[in-house]
Amino acid sequence: MGSVNPSIDLAHDGEIAVVTIDNPPVNALKHEVRAGLIEAFQRVKNDAGVKAAVLACAGRTFSAGADISEFGKPRRSPGLIEVIETIESVGKPVVAALHGTPLGGGFELALGCHYRVAAPGTRVGLPEIKLGLLPGAGGTQRLPRLIGPERALQLIVSGNPTPVEELAQDGVVDAIVPGDLRQEAIAFARKVLSERRPLTRVRDREDRLSAARADAGAFTRAADASTKRARGLRAVPACVESVRNSFEKPFDEGQARELALFMELLTSEESRAQRHIFFAEREAQKVPDMPAGSKPRDIRRGGVIGAGTMGGGIAMNFANAGVSVTLVETAPDALDRGLATIRKNYANTVSRGGLSQEEMDRRVGLITGTTDFNALADADFIIEAVFEEMGLKKRVFAELDRIAKPGAILATNTSTLDVNEIAATTKRPQDVLGTHFFSPANVMKLLEIVRGEKTAFDALATAIALGRRMAKVPVVVGVCYGFVGNRMLHLRSVEAERLILEGALPQDVDAALTEFGFPMGPFAMSDLAGIDVGWRIRKGRGERAEISDTLAEMGRFGQKTGSGYFRYEGGRTPVPDPEVEKIIIDASNRLGIQRRTIDSQEILERLIFPMINEGARILEEGIAYRPGDIDVVWVYGYGWPVWRGGPMFYADQVGLGYIGDRLAHYAARSGDKALEPAPLLARLAREGRGFAENKSEDKAA
Ligand SMILES: NC(=O)c1ccc[n+]([C@@H]2O[C@H](COP(=O)([O-])OP(=O)(O)OC[C@H]3O[C@@H](n4cnc5c(N)ncnc54)[C@H](O)[C@@H]3O)[C@@H](O)[C@H]2O)c1
Structure with a gap:
């Protein structure tokens, strides 16, 4: 409980005030935090005994940004801009003490302080672009003043967190301080006072802008490259415009335009879609009927069977997660080929600058190849990636059942085979599930986790936890031919082939x-x-x-x-x-087909609507728990544009009534019953609702 309000504390260390945000887990800047900060800094301003202040956060990180659950709601004053203005005009030096991941609004808050000190390993960033937004509390105006417009644009359009060690020279932080962060920040504030440093606000700094002012061409070239890569993301040109304003317009004008652009993006379909995916991705990891407290099992050692296209990539995923792994093949030459491909893939990443040689060596060192199946005896999580043949898979699982230690998870990477049938060849079907990786397995983010009839909850929880350690996006799905992604893709392929035969x-x-x-x-x-x-x-x-x-x-x-x-x-x-x-x-x-001209509208509808229809069946059958899960599968596994929110989100935007009518039309014309509107789609269309409004209580039993 803070002294200002439940989220904000104000304490004193001699003439230094220490304002602490305490809003677990990540100190999001909800309304109470913003109001409390204004109150605290007004007190700092009015207290003649206070000469300088430190702004710090309790818990695991400095504020990681806005409370995005407030996004859809009416804005409540004070906003973050007012908070930052209050801090900037407090008339005394304010030192931000950074640790963890100061991101988005949290980082903008730090940029509004006069100085910043950081614990080693702190990573800062402006990830708003990932929600289809731009930093809306001065980030596009202040960051260029510290690191120059070109570099600022790069950070803003990548949205990725950057270690402060890489930015310290540019003055994003004034000091990196090992040791007790709060004490170090207080000591830094004292030093600023004793050296009588002038009180400079970031907004008034001009030196890093002069190069861009003298030669705007370099910025334009950097901007063009970003926009070209942006494919349909409206937020990117908005970031470019706003960062350009930082050196072309006075600060207040630049900030006002930034806010206007932020508000435009906030209400855009693109940003709504991206926010939907952001939440859906988190939601997809929840299994509705999983009892609270289902704990993942310990994973110390992995196993992979088959060093082909998929097995090699999966072994890399284990190594990337820091888990040592045994890779089993039938013959030495196949094993050598597999291991060579792994080394080549890593070496490519090293040559592109994505990995150090040392780190590559460490990861390669975690992978042990063998032709001895018994080497899997001590593995905690074994993934089978042999040829797609039921007979072979059954033999492999029977063998695994004999060798694997009790409690080991036995997973199959099958794309089409029945996981229940595979599980039934073992005496421990509760430990069997599917881990359906996508090709290339070391690159693609999606991981469909296939839940068998008998899969235990803690086995599922283990697969989800392992997927996250591998930096994948896990989505739990049920057993059916093709699971969620390929089952829907199949309908698209059928229709694509029909389209070319028709004209x-x-x-x-x-x-x-x-x-x-x-x-x-x-x-x-x-x-x-x-x-x-x-x-x-x-x-x-x-x-x-x-x-x-x-x-x-x-x-x-x-x-x-x-x-x-x-x-x-x-x-x-x-x-x-x-x-x-x-x-x-x-x-x-x-085939006696009269070719005709087919316009792009019809092509699009015929490729996408049948997939949506299949998505409806997948929901009805309980193969996916939520429409958002299907959206996540398509965004992370098949390149569905994130700013269109996935097929089911998109369907709701288009309207199920229209989609149902078109499907009925195409079904009648082609005579293909599979195109007739699925019962769930038809019902929701009749009721004038979308998939998102199909609450679980009125789902068919
Ligand atoms: N390739 C893809 O795009 C993709 C995507 C998702 C899932 N899958 C699935 O992953 C699995 C593997 O596919 P792949 O493309 O990597 O095949 P692949 O042919 O490239 O590799 C299979 C490997 O398994 C080895 N193997 C065969 N029997 C074995 C045994 N008894 N013990 C040890 N190793 C054995 C083979 O020597 C071969 O190297 C299949 O079930 C496939 O359906 C493939």
Whole structure:
């Protein structure tokens, strides 16, 4: 309990006042904190006995920013800008004492102080861009005054936290102080007083702006690069404009414009979508029926079976999380190939500057390759990534059941096989689950955790915890063919193939999706993944996909053979190919399909609405717990543009009534019953509601 209000304390150490924010867990700047800070600094100002002040935070971090649960609500005065103005005009030096992760509004608050000292390892940043916003409490105006506009723009559009050690030379912090932070900050304040340093506010500093004023070209070039990478993110050009104002306009004007831009973004669809994903990502880790207190099991050692495409990447994930891992293969040559690929991947990251050689060596050192299955006996979490064949997987799990220690988690990376059937080959189905990584497994963030019928809660909790340690985004899903992501993707692929047979070309189909905001369309994606993969699977099942299989039979497997749906002239850029056009037109003729012009609206609807429809079925069946889980799967696993919030969020924006009508229309025209509106979608559409408003109490039993 603070002396000013429950969140704010004001204490004194001689002539130094110490204002402490105490609002666990991260000292978010909720209304009570803001009001308490104004009150505390007014007292500091009016107390003649106080000569300087320290602003510190209790707990694990200096304020990590705004309380974003206040975002959708009416703004309550005082705002953060008023708090910062009060501190700046207190007439006495104020020293911010930073530790942990001062982010967003928290970092802006620190920039409003006259000095900043930080504990070693403190990381500062302005992550607003990740919510589709820009820093709205002077961050775009003050940071350029400390580190120059170009560097400030870089930090603001990356949104990533940066260690203060990298910024100390630029004056973001005045000192890095090992030892007791509060005492060091007080000592620093005393030093400022004894040296009679002038009381300079960051807003009045001009020296770092002069270079940009003299040559705005460098800033423009940096800005152009950022905007180009931004693909549809409105917040990026807003950041550019605002940072430019820092050297082109007086401070007050720049700050007023910054606030106006912030308010515009706050009410934009893009930011709403990004905030939805921010919350959905956190929510997705909660299993609704998991009893409180389900504790993850201890993971000291990992195991991976199969050192192929996926197994190698998964072993890297263990090493990246600092967990030593045993990688098992059938034969020494396959093992050597797998280990060599791992080393090559790490070496690439080192050469790009993403990892030090020392760190690479440490991680490679955590991976032990072997052809001896018994080496898995001491592993706590074993992930199987062998070929996608049920018989083989069953043999592997029976063997694991014999070897693995009691309580070890036995996971399969299968994309399509029934996890319950695999679990049933063991005497411990409670310890079996799916960990469905995405390719490349060491890069892609999404991790579908497949919950089997008998999977124990603490086994699930362990998989979620491990996923987070691996810096993945875990989403718990149920058992079905393709789980959430691939099951929906399948409908898109079917429709993409139909579209080209009916009259569109691969480049038209892909363009509809890239214009929507995907990094690539379905055909460029097939070329990247390899057209032969689906062809082999279909051959095994006696199925056929007209165009795709024709291309595969010609050896056009995609990027790896230099041609697929497109041609690749040495690079990765897909080039439309007249030969493919001819193959498609011939196929249409052969099948007696009258080709017609298909506009981009129809292409988009036919690619996306059936996926949404399948998402509705997935919800009805309880394969996903929440519409937001499906959105997270698509944003982190398939490149759905984050500023469109995922398929289910998007569906609610478009309106389920419209989507239902269009689906019914396409179903009637094609005769494909799978396109008929799913019962949940149809019901919500009738009721004029969206997926987000489908509360659990009125879900069908
Ligand atoms: N490739 C993808 O994009 C992707 C994505 C998600 C999931 N998956 C799934 O991951 C699994 C592995 O796929 P992949 O693409 O890495 O296959 P892959 O063919 O690249 O690798 C499989 C490896 O397993 C090894 N292996 C086979 N039997 C073994 C045994 N008994 N013991 C030890 N090692 C054995 C093989 O030698 C091979 O190196 C499959 O279930 C697949 O469906 C693949």
